[in-house]
Amino acid sequence: MTLPTSGADAWQRAQAAIARRDMVAARGELESVLRADPAQVQARVLLAGVILAGDRLRDAATHLLHAARHLPDDAATVCRVAQALMRVGESLATRDCLRHPAVARCRDGSILATLAHVHQMLGEHPESLAMMDRARECGFDNADFRYFRSIQLQFNGRMQESEEELESCLRLGPTYGRASLTLARLRRQTPERNHLDTIRAQLAKVPRGTEDHAAFEFALYKELEDLGDFGAAWPALQRANAIMHARLKHEPIRETRLYDALIAACDADMLRPMDAVHEGPMPIFIVGLPRSGTTVLDRILGNHSQVVSAGELSDFAHQLRWAADRPGRSMLDESLVSRLGELDFAEIGRRYLVQTQWRAGGHRYYVDKLPANLQAAGLIAKALPQAKILHLSRDPMDVCFSNYRALFGDAYPYSYSLDTLAEHHRNYRRLVDHWHAAMPGRILDVDYQTLVADPEAMARKVFEFCDLAFEPDCVDLSRNAAPVATLSSPQVREGIHQRGLAEWKRYDAQLQPLLQALQAD
Structure with missing residues (x-):
């Protein structure tokens, strides 16, 4: 300049x-x-x-x-x-x-690749992939770029191309653990077609204790489990989680203190909704623990003629922090909770809508499917009295095991230890019970097992709660060609199934401490 x-x-x-x-x-x-x-x-x-x-x-x-x-x-x-x-x-x-x-x-591939990431953060996945393709046409190329392009291909439903891009990424980046894990997740591995030799070769030379190391162990677990070798899969899963637990050092006492403060601050009087009527399309929030079935419900709703899925939005948390004038990466912290009584929730709701209503694209509703919004569900209800809130509830062992077998990076640090998983589930249930007690009827619980066993019956209940007419084709997930940007994006394109129920029982003996801790709640 x-x-x-x-x-x-x-x-x-x-x-x-x-x-x-x-x-x-x-x-x-x-x-x-x-x-x-x-x-x-x-x-x-x-x-x-x-x-x-x-x-x-x-x-x-x-x-x-x-x-x-x-x-x-x-x-x-x-x-x-x-x-x-x-x-x-x-x-x-x-x-x-x-x-x-x-x-x-612009013809600078590096800049175009960075702009593609910004599109991705906005949830504009077709635009993100198009920007990546422009970067590639300009000659930009490296292992990171191929990995993130493979992710966009996956989000946009181009699974075969995604797999090919991941294979090429791994040829360029010999210890790229996340690419190996993503490749393992894209499909069910078979004795004739798997990556075990490659994964084991990389595990022999990857730097110990790194996230790459953990990712290769998660990939090893996934492929061994697909092949039915549960005896070898479990130790790989334990090693993967131990690496991430040691790296992130989650503090359950600090988390419990935050939930205590949130529950104390948000009584029925504080959560009384604002006397405000907003114009234009309204959000439907889907909340719950990660891996609880939020993506399945999102895809059902997204099939409705009056609804569009906007993806996992961080906008409500941003507006809370704007109102408190406090930046931060997490949804809430104790400092922010201590100031909830001072915040202008009418302004928070208005600002949220200003930032998000464009996503509706002419539809009556748009879905904000960020599981972590559960922490702020009472605050959402207060700031946005016309919004609908749906809570996915899944069997405790199913959802905890599904968290334990996933690599979330640093997004959910409690998920890498059975002890901290049990403690987090205890806090989660306390908070859900509190929201129901303080705001009766404001949040609809959607049982995951019922959703996958009888999707039409549960869809009718959800649509009625959201003031939507029932449309029978909504439960056919194969109709939904919209991008999906979650860990379960390969699975939800297969349609609704019950394979995720009671998968933890393969490791019944090893998971007894978790079962006992959850039953003690």
Whole structure:
């Protein structure tokens, strides 16, 4: 960027202040740059980052929105602004950035690949794949890129191409554990067609204790289980979880303290819904534990003529944090919970709708299927009195085992130990019971076993709760060609089945401690 001499000096001093972690000085220097030239977009983006580091969200978002209104004809800068806007929850402005003319003209494969990730974060999966294909046409290529392109091919239902891309990724990246695990999950492995030799070869040389190491162990478990070798599969699953548990060091006491504070703060009086009527399409929230069947219900609803699936949105959490003026990665924390009584929930609901209603695409409802929104279900009900909330309930052993056999990265750190899984399930049940007691009739429980055993009966119940007429074809998941961006995306394209029931019993003896802990609740 070009700056007048005084501005250039301040820019250099700001860089030096950031390097020595003096954010107060950096903020002052960057504000000096902007006084000299308010149109300096890169200075605004950097200032927003400095403000976020000081735990202030609103000012950071204001600067980024200003930057988005004054974008230069430069795809790299547009990309940087879009990434920053996404981090502060400004989905609408992010989407506008991606439609800037500079993006259409861009021929830099690295920038296009980064913009594809932004589309993915927005849930725009066809657009993400198209952007990746543009990056490839520009000559951009590496193992990471092939892995993420394979994921987009999978999300868009192109399974054979996804498998081929994963195979090519593994040829480029010899210890790319996540690619190996994704490849194992794409289909059921057979004695004639599996990857066990490759996985074992990589396990012999992958760095110990890394996430790649854990991913290869999860892949080994999956393929051994497919082949019916449960005796060898279980130790691989234990090793995989032990690696991730050691890496993330989940603190169940801290989690329990958060749930205690949330339940105490959200009594019936506090959760009384706002006296507000919002216009336009309304969200249907699907909440629950991960791996509880949320994607199956999402696909059924997405088949309805008046509903579209918007994917797993982080917008409600972003608006909670905007209202509290506190950035953060988690849905809630104790600091945010302590401020719930001060927040303007009418404003939270309005802002959520501003950021998300575009996703409805002319439909009456759109589905926000983020399982973690369960933590905020009472707050959603308060802020959005017209919204529908559906809670997936699954057998405790089934859902805990399904969590234990999945690699979630750092998203659900409780899932890598049987002890912490049991403790988390205990907190989850306490919270669900509290929401029902404080808001009778506001949340519909959807039993997973009933959903897969008699999908039409459960669909009728769900549609009635959502004020939707029953449409018989909705339970035929093969009709739903929309992208699906969850861990179960290969499975839900097969249609509704009951294979996921009681799978834990293959490891009955090994899982007795979990069963006893859950029964003690």
